[in-house]
Amino acid sequence: KFCNETSDEVDRREHPNKHFICSFADCKATFSKLWKLEAHYSRHTGLKPFACGDCEKSFCTRYQLTRHHLSHSGEKPYLCSVSGCSDAFSTPGSLRNHAAHVHHQKENSYVCNHQGCGKEFRKKKQLKFHICEHTNELPFECDFEGCNDKFASSKALKRHWKMHKGYPCDEEYCNFKGKTWSEYQKHKKTAHRVTLPCDQCKKMFHNAWFLQKHKQSVHSGERRMFKCIREGCEKSYTTNFNLQNHILVFHEGKHDFACPFAGCGKAFAMEESLKRHFVVHKPQKTKLQVNLCDGCSMCFLIHYILEMLL
Template structure:
């Protein structure tokens, strides 16, 4: 078989300490919402807001009345604004015939499209979980195959994919932490401080060693300016829009902030 071609991820999150990258711009837009807690795409016809322009465009079909997705069942004239709505209609209304696995428990009569769904359903009648861990010494049981497969990772671990590395994390978070150790380190040729991103290295050289201070003026013309985009965005949200979605977790503090994370200092 041919080697699998990986999609090039050209849309990179600009928040410090975040290495997320995406192959599509709308996926990056949705990711940014996790940092800011904001939904920057408002609908002009109602009070709803969305994380991405794609979500907004799909929502606006509900206002326009345009329903381009026709039900594919013979004789059905229903139409829907989105493909997912049409698919849900097909599954609920027309696809009941495609459920060959029927519960034979007296008085039940439910049917399912897949065998593992029927096995999970039988727990409601027997209280016996159908999926058992096969690892010697482990007696755990689960209601679905998906939960069993997730549990198996506790025994199998998460092996490092780098050549020659024998690391095997017991948890996904431990594996992700270890992966950072393999990222290429880019040293500053002046002070030898290391960076994992060439953009951060360039900014470090400009600000620390060349003394170049990039000034970002507030677009609201209040006279303030900032060195970092993060600080400018935080200023506009908190001072001009009054939006402080995140509160300090320390008991008795009560301070609120516009942004969820703060950048590291060069």
């Protein structure tokens, strides 16, 4: 019945809810949403094709770019529903965190009523799988030779199957097989690391995105400038963030974001500036450190990115 089907048609039949298929050779990844496929392509290319028109940032998906635009527009469409609270947020995730930490609200949860358990789950399906642990009814059994493991869901069984199948290296004459996707990726980066030379200098890169940014910032000869539009002001900046900060501080006199640490007293016009300032008070608890470029006003959260672009 299906003898004349193409590989794409077979994939659609076996995965009816996943219509977006990766077009790269030897990649069988399928996705139910377009933005997931776009994010997946970045694994193959190393590029972030969705660039912001107001600053120099780039993103893997349109969704990430759209969410980023809110940081420039200042739009905060997600309002807190608690009576007396006028806070608003740019993303639903920020609103949920606000409700949980400030108002101590919990999302609707499903509670296990098994004696002595009481565990809570955000999804009914999660509770259903959890109950199998109490009843010992695990309907999905692995049929791999010598393996009799059982699982509560087909998804868990599928993940388990990958342990048997593994992730073989696709490089010629390489017999490596990773037990996990992370182990496979680590092998690729260490054993078969790609080297991309800059055609205008002697710099070498291991990522196409870093090479592209290096050429833009060092060899293009052009630096995008954001000029202040206020009358009589001739200030200009290399990033839109610095321009917006200039307008708020020097033209509008705003310092709405005050440091909560006792005895500090500093205040900032932008929330991001306040977050960067926290490094001063708790450097040991800050995983990401802001690094400033000496040649411009750009900021980098990871120091080696700054070094590679210079």
